[in-house]
Amino acid sequence: MATRPATTDEKRTHRVRPLTAKDLDAVVAIDALLEGQVRRRYFERRLAAATRAPELHAQLAIDENGALAGCVLARVLEGEFGRSEPAMRLEVIGVKRPAQGRGIGAALGAALEDEARRRSIRELRTAASWRQHRMLRFLDHGGWSLGRNQVLDCAIDAGGPATPRDAPATASGEEPRGDPNDYSAAHANDFEALARDVVDLRVLRPQDLEAVARLDRRITGRDRSAYLSHALAEAAEGFAVRASFAAWVDGAIAGYMMARLDLGDFGRTAPVAILDTIGVDPRHGRQGIGRALLSQLFVNLAALRAERVETVLSHANLDLLAFFVRAGFRSSDRLAFVKRLD
Numbered sequence: 001m002a003t004r005p006a007t008t009d010e011k012r013t014h015r016v017r018p019l020t021a022k023d024l025d026a027v028v029a030i031d032a033l034l035e036g037q038v039r040r041r042y043f044e045r046r047l048a049a050a051t052r053a054p055e056l057h058a059q060l061a062i063d064e065n066g067a068l069a070g071c072v073l074a075r076v077l078e079g080e081f082g083r084s085e086p087a088m089r090l091e092v093i094g095v096k097r098p099a100q101g102r103g104i105g106a107a108l109g110a111a112l113e114d115e116a117r118r119r120s121i122r123e124l125r126t127a128a129s130w131r132q133h134r135m136l137r138f139l140d141h142g143g144w145s146l147g148r149n150q151v152l153d154c155a156i157d158a159g160g161p162a163t164p165r166d167a168p169a170t171a172s173g174e175e176p177r178g179d180p181n182d183y184s185a186a187h188a189n190d191f192e193a194l195a196r197d198v199v200d201l202r203v204l205r206p207q208d209l210e211a212v213a214r215l216d217r218r219i220t221g222r223d224r225s226a227y228l229s230h231a232l233a234e235a236a237e238g239f240a241v242r243a244s245f246a247a248w249v250d251g252a253i254a255g256y257m258m259a260r261l262d263l264g265d266f267g268r269t270a271p272v273a274i275l276d277t278i279g280v281d282p283r284h285g286r287q288g289i290g291r292a293l294l295s296q297l298f299v300n301l302a303a304l305r306a307e308r309v310e311t312v313l314s315h316a317n318l319d320l321l322a323f324f325v326r327a328g329f330r331s332s333d334r335l336a337f338v339k340r341l342d
């Protein structure tokens with residue numbers, strides 16, 4: 001019986017494996033061709049963070065005939081955005097152009113799902129702009145659905161609560177450098193007076209963990225100390241640019257905010273900060289602490305040249321939604337997507 005020669009496609013072999021530091025150059029090259037910008041520093045940070053804390057990251061590669069053809073990077077969500085159940089957030093997926101159209105993206109998606117199941121995680125999440133048609137098609141074909149959460153954002157240079165009189169927050173004991181604030185001015189506004197005269201704002205430090213976790217339990221009714229510990233360690237060890245603050249009243253932490261600036265996630269090339277968590281002690285409610293924290297966040301991020309702040313809210317959290325809307329946040333052009341795993 002005659003047999004036909006194997007086609008080129010049939011001769012190709014694929015292998016899914018963990019992404020390693022040795023893949024950095026190939027990953028950066030693939031991403032640069034797809035996004036039109038070199039983001040080496042972003043991938044260096046992500047690979048280093050995954051090496052330090054592999055339980056919080058999923059980074060997979062797929063080889064075609066022994067050469068890297070695509071990769072996927074995801075982060076484990078612990079307590080961000082008020083979550084009570086773990087999830088895995090897809091942040092980067094890319095296939096080199098010559099290998100596109102051969103099912104490699106779908107294979108990477110399936111491998112990520114298998115990795116999530118192995119960790120007993122039953123939900124994948126991501127976000128994409130409605131203008132990212134290629135990504136939307138990928139999510140549609142992969143069985144993703146629109147999530148019920150809402151993505152909000154605000155430009156840092158306009159519409160936000162920061163004012164030119166505010167100064168970047170410093171760690172406890174530090175002297176502000178070149179503080180140009182003049183609160184004797186006749187027209188100082190409430191944000192300025194509150195942030196300067198009523199609330200002592202400081203950069204969160206690892207030694208603040210116990211106090212923040214205790215306050216967080218009082219607010220949420222859950223123990224998120226592992227998430228808070230990981231976030232503080234990530235900043236302290238230099239694996240992410242964090243902008244996280246505590247508000248002190250009468251010598252105790254009365255509020256906290258945790259945000260992250262990581263150029264590159266979700267395929268973005270503009271520097272966007274993600275606001276993960278904000279909380280205010282109910283005993284100090286309606287004192288403007290949340291507004292002061294948000295104002296300081298905008299000032300510090302402006303110094304880091306971030307362009308926007310983004311957060312994700314449950315559609316049912318009306319009080320927090322109203323807070324952000326009053327602060328100038330609006331619906332983003334990015335949509336939240338979710339995929340439940342069997």
